[in-house]
């Protein structure tokens with residue numbers, strides 16, 4: 001039932017504006033793939049091209065072993081859940097769910113069976129006779145998912161389906177979507193700009209930026225070994241620290257990095273010989289920076305702002321030469337603005353980004 | 366959608382003077398109507414002695430019974446029905462199709478054509494009536510139902526209203542239907558059209574009322590007495606007052622003529638309110 005999706009050299013132009021440029025991506029049957037990226041990067045456009053709601057300017061798209069980019073949306077065997085849910089306002093929940101099946105002449109009994117099964121699964125059986133106006137946001141959302149499920153599609157497409165829900169409901173629905181995927185084992189493509197959704201739901205994340213795919217990888221790969229400076233900065237909260245690099249010298253087994261305010265750091269990290277320190281930056285996440293106990297000396301940091309999140313404390317400060325740096329301490333840390341701390345970096349967790357944005361990771365990070 | 370009942374008492378206190386003004390206006394508007402109804406249920410001979418007899422018994426339904434037997438009002442009423450219903454249905458069908466096309470379909474010169482349609486709103490009937498009269502003459506359409514219906518079918522207002530209404534329906538809905546494997550025709554018929562019902566009701570009522578009360582074109586086009594619409598018919602009997610069947614009878618005809626309007630209003634009142642209050646698509 002679930003099918004692969006093959007996107008080959010796909011581009012999209014609106015007039016002279018190029019929105020997507022030569023995108024290739026293959027999604028395995030049953031895989032949960034998340035398109036993640038900042039607003040306007042073309043996530044929805046790519047999803048809508050799979051659905052058939054937008055033409056491709058160049059390239060091909062296949063679902064299963066069938067080329068679909070020339071087929072109308074209804075013939076592609078995919079179902080889509082819209083951000084606005086797009087339920088038919090004048091139809092009841094049951095009619096909303098049956099409409100697509102009636103159009104392909106599924107028998108009445110079969111429609112009944114599928115609608116009731118889906119309604120049970122989604123716990124909306126008691127709402128079948130209601131119209132969408134009389135449903136809460138969360139219930140509408142379920143109906144929209146139900147409308148997709150009954151079609152037993154080869155792939156599900158979701159365009160930010162959770163963004164209209166409040167935080168608590170969003171968390172719960174996220175979990176339920178994960179369960180749904182585990183049960184149906186269908187191919188799912190999910191668009192979001194929420195990295196928590198991406199990290200928790202995805203088998204693989206496709207990070208998009210500037211008309212291109214920036215990186216494709218498992219959530220942990222994306223987080224731990226970001227391919228580019230953009231990915232490193234986009235994924236993770238608080239955002240990764242980027243510290244300008246003054247000089248780099250390569251020695252036998254690694255590099256000595258002279259970074260603003262940090263002094264010279266020796267890291268085990270392999271760089272191409274042509275690597276130039278010009279415009280390079282050292283990257284490290286706040287969680288890989290620790291505050292040393294009083295009395296020990298490390299790298300000095302002047303604290304400017306402290307954010308207490310309960311389970312952890314974020315410390316925004318400046319290094320001795322004024323470079324900004326965010327560090328993390330545990331929830332009970334006694335830190336105040338104006339304090340002078342000594343910090344240490346986990347040298348195995350650093351990344352080096354060349355002027356071209358390409359990342360090089362410390363060994364073992 | 367649902368009416369807020371909690372704020373009503375407060376509103377009524379604040380708007381008491383307004384209420385008085387509204388009542389006064391209602392009386393001013395209703396008085397002639399009440400007068401007409403009064404005249405219609407009085408005996409013609411009694412009225413000839415003086416119309417103040419309206420305020421006295423006896424009352425009678427004889428004038429209404431006379432309409433059934435002894436006048437052409439029935440034929441005129443029928444003509445008006447044919448014209449008003451024909452125009453209403455025609456306008457609804459044409460405006461819906463055109464509105465959907467302007468709102469959703471891609472075709473060359475769409476915007477230009479839409480602007481041309483909007484120009485129709487600005488052209489008064491008087492400006493084109495001679496040319497139209499001549500044209501209908503050539504085609505032999507005067508004194509026919511078709512001839513009375515046709516000019517009212519090109520409703521720039523209807524096309525404009527329906528276009529705006531279709532545009533207000535979110536695109537996602539069509540797209541969901543496309544993914545649901547619905548054909549263009551089925552999307553129009555099963556999804557879009559039902560969503561415009563409030564607009565259809567409004568447009569339908571306005572078109573019906575306009576057609577029913579129309580005076581100018583029927584006056585010009587229908588010259589044979591049996592092709593008169595009820596408005597022309599009543600007007601013609603009033604002009605021949607000397608030979609007319611009396612004031613009470615005339616009034617009964619007028620009341621009779623306004624019945625359909627009243628009925629249409631009562632049936633569709635709810636839709637008018639919905640459409641005007643704008644809670645149409647949500």
Ligand SMILES: Nc1ncnc2c1ncn2[C@@H]1O[C@H](COP(=O)(O)OP(=O)(O)OP(=O)(O)O)[C@@H](O)[C@H]1O
Nearest residue numbers: 014017019037038039040041042043044045046193
């Ligand atoms: N019909 C259109 N005509 C011209 N440009 C368009 C059209 N649709 C989208 N775009 C442009 O294409 C780009 C990508 O849009 P898209 O909706 O795919 O972004 P997105 O990644 O989904 O963003 P968001 O997270 O805000 O939904 C945007 O710059 C947008 O302005």
Ligand SMILES: [Mg+2]
Nearest residue numbers: 043044045159
């Ligand atoms: Mg989008």
